Amino acid sequence: MTLLTFRFAPSPNGELHLGHAYAALLNQEMAAQADGRLLLRIEDIDITRCTPEFEAGIFRDLEWLGLSWERPVRRQSEHFAEYRAVLDRLIAEELVYPAFMSRGEIRAFIAETGGRDWPRDPDGVPLYPPLDKALPVKERKRRIADNVPFAWRLDVEAAMARLAADLSWIEFMDETMSATRTVAAQPQDWGDVIVARRDIPTSYHLAVVLDDALQGVSHVVRGQDLYSATGVQRLLQELLGHPQPRYFHHRLILGPDGRKLSKSFRDTGLAALREAGMPVRDVKRLLELD
Incomplete structure (x- = not known):
């Protein structure tokens, strides 16, 4: 029987924010419910804006959230x-x-x-x-x-x-x-x-x-x-x-002003929450995933 396969596919052109956390955790949760697989894909075709530093930050943030995924990771630029x-x-x-x-x-x-x-x-x-x-x-x-x-x-x-x-x-x-x-x-x-x-x-x-x-x-x-x-x-x-x-x-995770969270507007990033000592359980509570 073929396993159901889910994927989280961020772009390393900025820091991940709460909207990304919701998508990543939801993919992991739905994959677990289906006894399926979770893949991570790095969507970095924009070679001028995507950087190794932002990619490294993605891995740190996802590991902090408790995500696990199959290796190897697919990078579009390759x-x-x-x-x-x-x-x-x-x-x-x-x-x-x-x-x-x-x-x-x-x-x-x-x-x-x-x-x-x-x-x-x-x-x-x-x-x-x-x-x-x-x-x-x-x-x-x-x-x-x-x-x-x-x-x-x-x-x-x-x-x-x-x-x-x-x-x-x-x-x-x-x-x-x-x-x-x-x-x-x-x-x-x-x-x-x-x-x-x-x-x-x-x-x-x-x-x-x-x-x-x-x-x-x-x-x-x-x-x-x-x-x-x-x-x-x-x-x-x-x-x-x-x-x-x-x-x-x-659903989209919105900021206090009602707009969609965005890297370009420097909304509160996961790195900032992690460095401020926020427990992951509180992140999940914010996202109504607890």
Whole structure:
């Protein structure tokens, strides 16, 4: 019988905070309930912001919380060749295209053509304009040869036309995993998302889909802020022939002002709580996990 497999996948681009603690402890708790496995994955494709110091801090914080996980740990930065192979497949199948517009050019185009009525993704970001998708192949190659900056974007319309598969996913209703519901995926809501940069052959979406498949992840337990993004990942799973995990998108841990905790705003980190002598049981009590 195949063991159920869970994973906690932080990025070492800052210190872990209480929101990360909740996700990590919840993954461990649900894995234990299912007699399953818990993996740790370091999502460090952003090589400019991720550092060994932050990674070392992740290990210290998780060990302090009492987490245990299988070794070895998968580091995304060690697997760029695998991501490149998948990207090359998508390029060959004409499911991605080079997108050359800068942020300023995007803003200018939208201001001239759509303004406030321009469609936006679930995060409120304007969808990428369709200009580059219509560029002739010769012009694409010329710009690439001239070192014009670009990113590879998924042609969502072409990808969905290629598939006759059901793009729904199974979502658990609560932490007990006793009831599920089927959710209809809407990848088109995100427009043509970035799947790779010119200098980094992957993106969050592409890497997480491949990693989950290669690691045999059966259950993805993560924050509600990633709920809508699941639709894009379901599309990529079907395109690449990967099995779909089951999902549980847990509640977010909010700060006193009601906003989601964030590394960028330097919310109270686990290192600070540990150094202040806070017992782990008090952390769990704060998170309503005791």
